[in-house]
Amino acid sequence: MNFTEWESYYTEILNKFGFPKEKDEKTALWLSNEFKKVCSLENRNDKIFSILEEKISRRPVVVCGNAPSLEKEYIAFLKEKSRGNEIYIAADGAATVLLQNNRIPDIIVTDLDGKHPNDAIKEIEAVDKGALLLVHAHGDNLDKLEKYLPAFSDKINQNTIIPTCQCRPPDYLLNFGGFTDGDRCVFLADAFNAASVVLIGFDFKDPSVLPLKKKKLECAEKLIQLIREKEQNPEKIRFYSEL
Template sequence: MKFVDWFPYYQGIRAEFGYSTEKDQEAARALSGMIKRKALEPKVLQKKLAGKNVFIIGAGPSVADGIKIIKKNKAFVKIAADGAVQALLENKIKPDIVVTDLDGNAAALQKAAKAGAVMVVHAHGDNMDMLKKLVPKFKKVLGTTQVMPVENVHNFGGFTDGDRCVFLADEFGAKKIVMVGMDFGGASAYKDVKDPELKKRKMQAGKRLLEMLAKQSRSKLLQVSKKPVKGFSSF
């Protein structure tokens, strides 16, 4: 998604949740500096995703059921949204790509990175401390932002870790995108949620973005969930 097309959606999110564009931009610049010598190019994702079948794995309550489906379809590329990394590792499944703003299990994130997962690290105004803490521990990083891209930090669209995974797979031409454990509620199966109501509002914002993406995506969009997202078919 082009930045000019994405930015109006970001402005709506910023207004709804009270985020600061200036702080988001500051975080993007900070991440750019941190990964200057170890930044991955987007072509790494192009190679992994173009024309491929992809699982997007979230940490919603249904993720346990989704694990069985993932194990039956081993050829799929596995993109994990932050909190889902722990679920995969506990079930001896290695994520190929991890999309994270670093609020998940730090040990699980580091383990996935050491196992070879492409770490797509997102910078925003509220995670500066975690960027400074965890980014130095990753050997290679592909940076993302929700505001203006800067050197080595890209904007592929999306708001929460989960919907950013889908935007990422779509951006790089995945053939089929299947969401697993993406329940769009206020609960997570693998971490305590301090403010379930706020979490639910964020998930609903992410869901709206996916419904928008579904209208223009050239990928086949599917999901494993009892809560359908408009534009996604059942897998």
């Protein structure tokens, strides 16, 4: 979804959470400047788009959310449903769970704000092993970006680290739509025309989450539903429980 289409959903989310747009824009600009220091803007978006297209287009995709059910569903998916040719897109802390199960995610979508402090360290490890990292700027993660971005500095120039935001994107940043890391994985797969998307590790009724996370998960559920309704083929995006 491009920004023009995304903007009305974005405004609704800002109002729902009381997040100021200016704070999102400030972090996005900071991230843009970090990229400006080390790489040229010329042809950059073309390169990034072709990298993502090569990874995702016409491929079966497994999107991994980080609900407590993730590990069990991953093991069951591998045993019972996988054809062995899927690419894995992990939402933030889901990357840690995949790594613990000997799977390097192909792509990680993160705001570096996962529930375990170790998640960002594991994401750095996954990038060293070949994962692409979509690193997200929003109004409440500037501190995390400042802390962890230096660990990726040698990769910024190699198009392995792709900066994203939820506001209107400044130079270098991309916005495919979506809010939480998990639903943004689905927006990404949809933007690059995945052949199919299976979601594992999504539990919108998880009783263990705190109220703010619960509210964020409500948004994630609605946004995933929105993408599913836009899809001409209703079978294309399915939760594990629907397989």
